[in-house]
Every structure is written in C-alpha cells, then in structure tokens.
Amino acid sequence: MLTSTRPPLAERMRPRKLDELVGQEHLTGPTGVIRRAIQTGSIPSMILWGPPGVGKTTIANIIANEVKKPFHTLSAINSGVKDIREVIDKAKLSPRSILFIDEIHRFNKSQQDALLGAVEKGTITLIGATTENPSFEVNSALLSRCQVYTLRPLGEDQLMELVNQALQRDDELKQRKVEVREHQALLNISGGDGRKLLNLVELICDSVSGDVVITDDLVMELAQKHIAIYDKSGEQHYDIISAFIKSIRGSDPNAAVYYLARMVEGGEDVKFIARRMVILASEDIGNANPTALVMATNTFQAVNVIGYPEARIILSQCAVYLASSPKSNASYEAINKAMQVIQQTGDLPVPLAIRNAPTKLMKNMDYGKGYQYAHSYDGNFVSMEFLPDELKGTKFYDPGNNAREEELRKYLRTRWKEKYGY
Template structure:
C-alpha cells in the first residue's frame, strides 16, 4: 500500500525550527552556539561534521529559514567549480547569502579554493556538511575561516522519539494504525541514522496492508528484500564500511578482503579506505602489535601516491595483515576512561612537583619542588605520583590479554606493584 505522498517520510518530517530538532542539544539547545548565532543574526561560516542522518542538512535549512537570508545549496557529488562561481556571482547582489554544500569533503582543492575569496569577503556564509574529519578533507585555508561543529550520533531514546513524532504528526501515517511492538531491529538496521530509520518505517508501512504491527522479524524480512547495491554516496556505503571494519576486528581476512572488493568495485575513495585502516590499527590492535599502525600509516601514504588500480594490491596486503594480527582495544579504552574522568572531575590542579617552573616567582610558589628526575634513579624509574590528588592511584590503562601486552603488564607490575597486581 503506497502512502499518498511524493515526498519520502524523512523529508516530510524534516524539522523547520530548532525546537523540532531531535538531538544535537549541545549545539541547538538553550545554550548551544548555533542557537545563539541564530538569535544574534550573526552566522559564521561553519563545517558541520557528523555521521549520516543526524541533522546536518536540517540545521543548515533551519539557519537559512530563521535568518531570512538567500539560501543556495550544492552537492559536492555533482557540482563543480562552475557551479560554485555561479552561486558566488548571484550572492554578490545579496551579501551574506548562505551557501550550503553537502558532502564538502568530496570537493577537490581547486573547488574548495574557489570558495575562499567569497568567504573571506563575506559575500557568502558557507555551511559545509561532512561525514569525514574536516582536518583531513577540508583545506586549511578554508578550515581556518570556518567554525567546526561536531554533531553527535543519535541515541536510542532520540531515535524512538523520531518514530513517535512520525506516527503522530505525519498526515499520511496518521491514517494508518501502526503499533511498534518491537524496535531493536529498526534501531540496528538504521545504525543511528535518523533518515534511514524513517525511510525504513515508511517501507514497512508501504509493504503491509491494513494495520501494521512492527516486530523485529517483520523488519528483518522486509529489510533483506530491499538491500541496495553498494553506492559510495548512499546509505549502503556505511553498511559496507561497517562490515569491513568489523571483519578486520573479528580477525576474518576473507570477509575483510571481500568487503574491500565491494568498496573498490563501487568506486570508493582510496583515501577513505586507507584512513579507516589507520584508525583501526590503533583502536583495535594497538600495542598487541604496534607494527600494525606503522603499516597502515605507510599504506595510507602509498595509496595516495599510487592510486587505482594498483592501490588495490597495497590495500589488500594491509587488510590481510590487520585482520590476521592479534587484537587489543586497551589503548582505546584507556583514553575513553581518562576522558570520562576529565569530564567527571573537571580541571583538577596539576601536582606542584610536576608543574613547569620557568620563572623565579613560580619557583618561589613551589612549582617543581619535590620533582624526582627518573633518570637519576636505578632503572630510570622512581615511584612518584603524577596524577592530581583527587584521582591519585587511578589506573586508566589495563594491558590486553595478548603476548606483547602481557610483557607490558609484567614491566608495569614490576614498577607500580599494587596498581598492576602486586
């Protein structure tokens, strides 16, 4: 049963006001920088960085609607320098026009350079959306003239709120009786992507006549029938890279090479694949095999020089190596634990003994007093507390259960005794 609308549900439900937006309260809530910018009418050029389906395009549309400025939009997938220059020419007649560029990371250097002058002069206010780290994909000159705002993945409660909004507010869905009896499959398949979630809800409603009772089994059956082919600019892109990463993490070189082949055949950017492997080499292998990070970094550099088709061989070698390597997420867990401590305890004072003391005044204030220089002691080690008093004795790093990190554990145990087991 097709719903009587030409627009997809995700478009029909796209918020037009900040108060309608689900998620991103740190940017659009009462104290959010974007809300404050809208209220002041002073919108800076910005890069919105975050995963798919969390509100990047929606925020750009809301900004344009709220500040009542001319609004132009381009997709970096299809637009070129000529399109950029045409928009800039139009914007000259209305300063501070807003230009929204979706997937700005896909613009090459010359395309990004074409924006620079207009952004500098204030001819346009640029809003770029990207799923990729802008530090890698947006050139430094343009990046320095823009604010970078990070959008967070949507949580379970937020995704369920989006479904409820759609069922109670959408004119088409209100005509149907839809009961969400189970929701886990909806959340799993959508992967935190709000747009994908709403499209899935619509697919279910179109596929089931009469009353709709959503169960995990129903969702899985319908989703399997509608799996899309790989599209580097579409939703399946994120499913394939997820499968690729999880296959390497799961030490399955066969599956990992298969998903690598899917991406290569789909025309995926060689840098995108290589960059993901650099991250994985540290996050999922770490000190279980430190050479993994060195190899992945070298591969990133190599494929940039070589390019396709030969780069496929280099990528394959690295994929097989990473998948076949022992795994550890101990370093990843350590920094996550430390960040949690920082967020919970705030800016704790650094112990006086290890503070920098470049001036006489600081020395008189006991900066550096009592510091014990490790190299002056046997084994180049002295048992001294370096953490702030409030969290002294805390252990953030727990070595993984693998040969290399067991060696690290033994060494740390010999130094710190009770902290690592004695």
C-alpha cells in the same frame, strides 16, 4: 498501502525550526552557538561535521529559513567549479546568500579554492556538511575562514523520539495503527542514522497491509529483502565500510578483502578507506601489534601517492595484515575511561611536584618541588604518584589478553605492583 509518489518519510519529517530538531542541543539549545547566531542574525561560515543522519542538512535549512537569506545548495558528488561560480554570480546580486555544500570533503583543492574569494568577501556564507574530519579534508585556507561545529551521534532515546514523532505527526502514518513492539533491530540497522531509521519505518509500513506491529523479526526480514529501498540516500556507503571494519576487527581477512573490493569497484575515495584502517590499527589492534599502526600509516601515505588502480593492491595488503593481527582495544578503553573521569571530576589540579617551574616565583610557590627524576634511579624508575591527589591509585590502562600486552603487564607489575596485580 501508501502511495509511492510522496516524498520519503525522512523528508516529510524534516524540522523547519530549531525547537523541532531532535539532538544537537549543545549547538541548538538555549545557549547553543548556532541558536545564538540565528538570534543575532550573524551567521558565520561553518563546517558541520558529524555522522550521517544526525541533522547537518536540516540545520543548514533551518538557518536559511530563520534568517530569511537566499539559499543555494550543491552536492560535492556531482558539482564542479562551473557550478560553484554560477552560484557565486547569483549570490553577488543578493549579498550574504547562504551556500550549503553537502559532502564538502569530496571537493578537490581547485573546487575548494573556487569558494575562497566569495567567503572572504562575504559574498556567500558557506555551510559545508561532512562526515570526514575537516582537518584532513578541507584545505587550510578555507578551513581558517569557517567555524567547525561537531554534531553528536543520536542516542537511543532520541532515535525513538524521531519514530514516535513520525507516527504521531506524519499526515499519512498517523492514519494507520502502528505499534512498535520491539525496536532493537530498528536501531541496529539504522546505525544511529535518523534519516535511515525513518526510511526503514516507512519501508515496513509500506510493506504491511492493515495494522502494523513492528517486531525485530519483521524488521530483519524486510530489511534483508529491500535493502535498496531504504538505502535511498547512499547509506550503503556507510554499511559497506562498517562491514569492512567489523570484518577486520573480527580477524576475517577474506571478508575484509571482499568488502574492500566492493568499495574499490564502487569508486570509493582511496583516502577514506586508508584513513579508516589507520584508526582501526590503533583502536582495535593497538599494543597487541604496534607495527599495525605503522603499516596503516604507511598505507595511507602510499595510496595518496599511487592512486587507483594500483592502490587497491596496497589497500589489500594492509587489510589482510590488520585482519590477521592480534587484537586489543585496551588503549581505546583507557582513553575513554580517562575522559569519563574528567567529565565527572573536572579539571583537577596537577600535583605541585610535576608542575613546570620556569620562573623564580613559581619555584617559590613550590612548583616542581619534590620531583624525582626517573633516570637518576635504578632501572630508570621511581615510584612516584603523577595523578592528582583525588585519583591516586587509579588504573586506566589494563593491558589486553595477548602476548605483546602480557609482556607489558609483567613490566608494569615490576613498577606499579599495587595497580597491576602484586
């Protein structure tokens, strides 16, 4: 058995150089903006936004190591204005010090305001990490002084590369015979979180004497028994919100309220819960019940005004309503299909007939020529192709199988017969 006094595997495997980082090539690859910043030595203040376990903290450490600047760290969970000011005072002695703040979205306005002057003057270079959309959680004054870089979830190949690297390079694991015979359970439980994945691998190896053969059954058995062990870094926060969302998506109001209560009891940020329900109302319910989005949006506004403990009642009402609503992801699928086509076809030219023509020159170039104004026709509709020529006849939106969207399908059939079944 391995000793228990060593740092966690995820920490032992933390990359020290950009070339060791798995994933985020769009930021750290040969032409990536962060690599270029390191090469020039000109590091801007930045917010690293992405899901847990994809490299936010690692990138901050690599930047500090590469540019050889003093590096200070704070966690927004347990740091206050006093801690910020102490770091700023230290940074005044070493200009351009880097201050890394994990979970910066948990800082309140006064804490974020305490950073403003130092960032403006260049006393510190701020690197904030957040799993939440910084447009909502970082105040505009501070956000305007930072670049926002979005980190992407790790894919299956990248996650397995992390595992293989650990087995081959970690001083302790490479001394043991470890075979990954099946890996789906590893990926499912880790949820794309590289840190959680490595800690789960370590848990398995710690729990098995002699040779280790990792199978899905073994992973599930040990994970269920030792959830708290591999949940060292607070990942249960994400497990509970995942269970909450999946319960609503699965139309189970009882499970939804149970996981909501778990979050409320744990002191979860009321806005975090409400925002997730706003997203779900559109992604998983959509036009099957358009009122769901109205309900969720009003809930978000209400709980911001009310706060705990009464906000729990408003959250519960909304969660029950969403769980009890008919479900459709048709709009979610439509935008994904459209974005995939754009990635494949690029920026196709907009048809001349529907281009804007504010000047005489544009009109002479036939901008707007042939446009048919729908309200001038019977039923306020005219059969006209609005997509680029290369995409004529393409259908992105396919109404869901529910009463509300069946009505939409019937309506669309009367207009776009060839696209919707006639």
